[in-house]
Amino acid sequence: MARWATICLWRCSPTRRRRLFSYFKQLFAQVTNPPIDPIREEVVMSLATSLGTERNLFEETPEHAHKLVLDQPILLNRELETLRHVSHEEFAACTIDITWPVAEGAAGIDGGLARVCAQAHDAIAKGVNIIVLSDRLLGPNRAPIPALLAVAAVHHHLVREGTRLRAGIILESGEPREVHHFATLLGYGASAVNPYLMLETLDGLVFDGLLTRAGEDGHEVSLTPEEAAQNMVKALGKGLLKTISRWASQRSSLTAARRSSRRSASSRR
Secondary structure (H helix, E strand, O other): OOOOOOOOOOOOOOOOOOOHHHHHOOOOOOOOOOOOOOOOOHHHOEOOEEEOOOOOOOOOOHHHHOOEEEOOOEOOHHHHHHHHOOOEOOEOEEEEEOEEEHHHOOOHHHHHHHHHHHHHHHHHHOOOOEEEEEOOOOEOOEEEOOHHHHHHHHHHHHHHHOOHHHOEEEEEEOOOOOHHHHHHHHHOOOOEEEEHHHHHHHHHHHHOOOOEEEOOOOOEEEOOHHHHHHHHHHHHHHHHHHHHOOOOOEHHHOOOOOHHHOOOHHHHO
16 A cells, blocks of 8 residues: 555664754654644645745736646656756746765865855746756765755755745755655755655566555556556655644645754753
């Protein structure tokens, strides 16, 4: 079934290095009013997201309809390529590399972040309204900026400049792989995420015949790459709805809210 695994509240602290996402998890059971049930109240829940320029909420003009609306924020590879090469007078996309040369050492990440933010600023000045942050160029000679750090840096840089509402941010990264990763990325400003490494891993599992389902005759049959990808998207969607239900019913309430990654004051005392 397309469902994310259930885990307990208690988490051990591994001795190995942890990803940036893990520093934004709530490590205690917080008792509040019951959340929205994302299953029984599905009619009021939504993962829909939009890309493009955000207009003034206090006005209503034909330009307000110039948005690309997605049913959910998890993009398959072909969907990302469609958006990357969008050809329309109202929309323009730009891909920004979020890796930096390994030869520069740990200090190189500062220069990398400054470059990424400057390129995002220049792209918006040229009329771009879909910014794709990508770590596809990572390799032996290039290290990726942590996805969460790159998204948050660009988001807050554009907020300070007053240009954040002019563009949507898409992340193309091999780093996110859990519901919490996606929720945190959305909470820090991403409109959509393309987890290409997760998708390529699924393709490998399908090729090896490790992903199956019950056929019409009761025998197990192998999943196709498309079925596996759609199951993953559905499972991630259920996990995101469960996360969103703790304080809202719309995915739009999650974007740039940072609520999913904040620890309460009591946990810091």
